[in-house]
Amino acid sequence: MKPAAFDYLVPTTVDAVVASLALHGDDAQLLAGGQSLVPMMALRVARPEVLIDLNRVAGLSGIERIGDTLRVGAMTRQAQVIASPVVAEALPSLAAALRFTGHFQTRNRGTLGGSISLADPSAESPAYALALDAQMELRSQRRSRTVAAADYFLSGYTTAREPDELLVAIHYPIRPRARIVVDEVARRQGDFATAGLVARVECEGGRVAASALAWFSMGPGVLRSPNAEAALNGGALADIDPEAVADLAVGDTDPFDDHHASASLRRATARVLAIRALTTIRTEELA
Amino acid sequence: MKELTIKCQVNGQAFEKTVPVRKTLLDFLRQDCVLTGAHAGCEHGVCGACTVIVDGVAARSCLMFAVQADGAVICTVEGVAEENGELHAVQAAMRDSFGLQCGFCTPGIIMTLVSMTAGEGATEDEMINALSGHICRCTGYQGIRRAVTKLAKATGEISQDDSHAV
Numbered sequence: 001m002k003p004a005a006f007d008y009l010v011p012t013t014v015d016a017v018v019a020s021l022a023l024h025g026d027d028a029q030l031l032a033g034g035q036s037l038v039p040m041m042a043l044r045v046a047r048p049e050v051l052i053d054l055n056r057v058a059g060l061s062g063i064e065r066i067g068d069t070l071r072v073g074a075m076t077r078q079a080q081v082i083a084s085p086v087v088a089e090a091l092p093s094l095a096a097a098l099r100f101t102g103h104f105q106t107r108n109r110g111t112l113g114g115s116i117s118l119a120d121p122s123a124e125s126p127a128y129a130l131a132l133d134a135q136m137e138l139r140s141q142r143r144s145r146t147v148a149a150a151d152y153f154l155s156g157y158t159t160a161r162e163p164d165e166l167l168v169a170i171h172y173p174i175r176p177r178a179r180i181v182v183d184e185v186a187r188r189q190g191d192f193a194t195a196g197l198v199a200r201v202e203c204e205g206g207r208v209a210a211s212a213l214a215w216f217s218m219g220p221g222v223l224r225s226p227n228a229e230a231a232l233n234g235g236a237l238a239d240i241d242p243e244a245v246a247d248l249a250v251g252d253t254d255p256f257d258d259h260h261a262s263a264s265l266r267r268a269t270a271r272v273l274a275i276r277a278l279t280t281i282r283t284e285e286l287a
Numbered sequence: 288m289k290e291l292t293i294k295c296q297v298n299g300q301a302f303e304k305t306v307p308v309r310k311t312l313l314d315f316l317r318q319d320c321v322l323t324g325a326h327a328g329c330e331h332g333v334c335g336a337c338t339v340i341v342d343g344v345a346a347r348s349c350l351m352f353a354v355q356a357d358g359a360v361i362c363t364v365e366g367v368a369e370e371n372g373e374l375h376a377v378q379a380a381m382r383d384s385f386g387l388q389c390g391f392c393t394p395g396i397i398m399t400l401v402s403m404t405a406g407e408g409a410t411e412d413e414m415i416n417a418l419s420g421h422i423c424r425c426t427g428y429q430g431i432r433r434a435v436t437k438l439a440k441a442t443g444e445i446s447q448d449d450s451h452a453v
């Protein structure tokens with residue numbers, strides 16, 4: 001339960017980080033909050049030759065609203081997002097998602113960018129970014145670019161981030177009309193979910209203008225439900241049949257068996273989550 | 288680099304030590320500072336027995352490297368009671384409520400609750416929730432919950448939710 005030896009780098013600027021990444025590439029791991037990486041190192045599942053600690057890099061942390069976008073620095077701690085008055089006003093569902101993430105003690109260290117970079121298929125932050133169509137801001141010595149969530153999460157633990165790139169910030173579109181529900185079922189508070197859902201529905205004149213249903217713990221990676229979204233979009237809100245849409249949404253998933261839950265339990269749980277979310281959204285919107 | 292010299296303050300005492308970069312903060316506290324109150328349980332962030340307060344917030348010391356604590360102010364369970372031996376309110380509540388038996392998980396729970404009762408103080412619900420970050424195999428948690436209720440009453444933050452009443 002002790003990490004293998006590594007070389008430790010502790011840069012203080014983004015330029016120094018991307019220079020180290022350009023030099024070491026695949027041999028290096030970025031250390032953000034460490035709440036997933038350090039356990040993996042303790043179990044020797046991860047054995048980086050070089051560990052680049054981001055905790056003393058200036059300018060990677062912080063939350064600001066820029067017009068219709070909420071920009072969250074990659075090293076912002078989950079606890080800071082939850083406590084942020086800016087988040088509470090602009091995007092309270094982000095805080096709701098992170099309250100499900102880990103424990104009080106791990107949220108004090110764990111970062112939003114770390115969770116999104118790891119892309120654990122059972123984690124809340126990647127699914128939330130996917131449901132919101134968030135944009136990932138990446139930097140390397142070669143270029144700066146942004147990647148949409150749909151193109152960023154390639155599969156479980158695999159993202160579009162190149163080995164020499166640093167995730168600098170996450171940009172969430174603020175959609176004042178959207179109703180967003182984050183819900184999950186876990187065996188204990190703080191455990192990874194048996195099934196989890198982020199549902200976003202935007203209505204205009206009683207009709208669904210846009211929707212997103214993003215699942216976590218329901219497949220090899222986080223995933224959307226194109227068939228359920230197609231059934232929702234353009235329809236009258238009052239005519240939504242939550243059970244029928246939930247069946248479509250669960251049909252879009254590819255859950256797994258493991259020692260926590262069988263695939264069929266995950267499907268049954270997910271169906272209830274979808275019915276609950278859609279009923280809540282319909283009731284609130286029609287009220 | 289494989290080794291680094293770090294300076295930090297633990298329970299008010301200054302330490303300056305050269306440590307391997309792969310050494311966890313937990314092992315640094317136990318081996319280099321000889322403060323064995325933070326316990327090594329699972330050593331991968333699940334059990335909570337190693338929880339200490341780093342720069343004011345509760346954190347798993349097994350999930351930090353000692354070199355990351357360079358310049359930090361750390362509090363362990365040894366630094367919680369008054370110098371004259373008078374127990375901290377959290378320790379007293381845990382003792383009075385039979386919140387411990389073997390005591391292995393206790394230092395971690397104490398540090399979480401100490402961090403949460405500092406300043407404005409957390410609500411009873413928030414403290415009960417934070418206990419989910421600790422595993423206790425003796426008490427069945429009921430004594431620990433009673434201690435939290437006692438602490439919440441003392442700070443006037445009584446939960447509106449009766450489901451936590453024990």
